[in-house]
Amino acid sequence: MNKEKCLLVCGAGERGSAVARRLLGEGYAVVLHQETAPRILRRRMCFADAWFDGATTLGAVEARLVRSPKDFLCGMQTRQFIPILLRPFAEVVERWPWDAIIAAPDPGDRPSPRLVDLAELTIGVGSGFVAGADCDLVVWTEEPDPGAVLRAGDTPPQRRIEYDRRALEYWDVIAPVDGAFAAAQPIGAKVAAGDLIGRIGDTAIRAPVAGRISGLARPDLACLAGMPVGEIATAEAAPVVGVGERNKLIARGVSFAIEMEAHGFAPVAIGARFRG
Numbered sequence: 001m002n003k004e005k006c007l008l009v010c011g012a013g014e015r016g017s018a019v020a021r022r023l024l025g026e027g028y029a030v031v032l033h034q035e036t037a038p039r040i041l042r043r044r045m046c047f048a049d050a051w052f053d054g055a056t057t058l059g060a061v062e063a064r065l066v067r068s069p070k071d072f073l074c075g076m077q078t079r080q081f082i083p084i085l086l087r088p089f090a091e092v093v094e095r096w097p098w099d100a101i102i103a104a105p106d107p108g109d110r111p112s113p114r115l116v117d118l119a120e121l122t123i124g125v126g127s128g129f130v131a132g133a134d135c136d137l138v139v140w141t142e143e144p145d146p147g148a149v150l151r152a153g154d155t156p157p158q159r160r161i162e163y164d165r166r167a168l169e170y171w172d173v174i175a176p177v178d179g180a181f182a183a184a185q186p187i188g189a190k191v192a193a194g195d196l197i198g199r200i201g202d203t204a205i206r207a208p209v210a211g212r213i214s215g216l217a218r219p220d221l222a223c224l225a226g227m228p229v230g231e232i233a234t235a236e237a238a239p240v241v242g243v244g245e246r247n248k249l250i251a252r253g254v255s256f257a258i259e260m261e262a263h264g265f266a267p268v269a270i271g272a273r274f275r276g
Helices: 014-025 069-078 089-095 245-263 270-274
Strands: 006-010 029-033 055-058 061-065 082-085 100-103 121-125 137-139 170-174 179-183 196-200 203-206 211-216 228-233
Touching: 006 014, 006 089, 014 029, 014 061, 014 082, 014 121, 014 245, 029 069, 069 082, 121 245, 137 245, 179 228, 196 211, 196 228
Parallel strands: 006 029, 006 100, 029 082, 061 082, 100 121, 121 137
Antiparallel strands: 055 061, 170 228, 179 196, 196 203, 211 228
């Protein structure tokens, strides 16, 4: 695919941000779409804060909320920042001739719309998509091969039945009451078990374990009792800033899928790679 072509990435969470950042770095004109307010805790690992603050950076790449055609075209033409659009998805698709649309929702996001036939190439990122039905290609996100590209008819890689090591590296901080969360410490701060990390009204919210704060809810989003309002990274090597290793592999897979279609070659059948 010609690098002058325009790519729409749906989702300003960790996956979508990693994909958009990678594609911009490769010279494509990239736009992010995030229609509803993102409930992202790991805000220093994605572009979600731009939805509220107007702009944010991830690994020296800026994403900027745009509300005018002039700003939209500026981002597209100069590649100096990634424009973020808030308009309804159908309107965004109709108003611009996208060459590729990539839906990259994070786990727990609402289902993405059907993409097939909306652009020259459509890619779904994650196990919620079926290649040939929802989109042209799927990029796998789980073990044993995050970033693998699936065409219509390909069998997804068989997931190993084992515990998820990543689940042990992060610990959710749960809201005991309804209300707006006000942080007392920044993302990245080291905390001991029992340290104050914020408040909901008069209720103190304390760290359940020692580690580094990897995620915090925004103060402008109401929280309900039982919802996570923070996250603690308990492993020293667990990232709290920047693009995580898994999402780098996923973004590389999306980039490869686009190049693969541009040059008209097919990958080795996915199933053949995991036999035996």
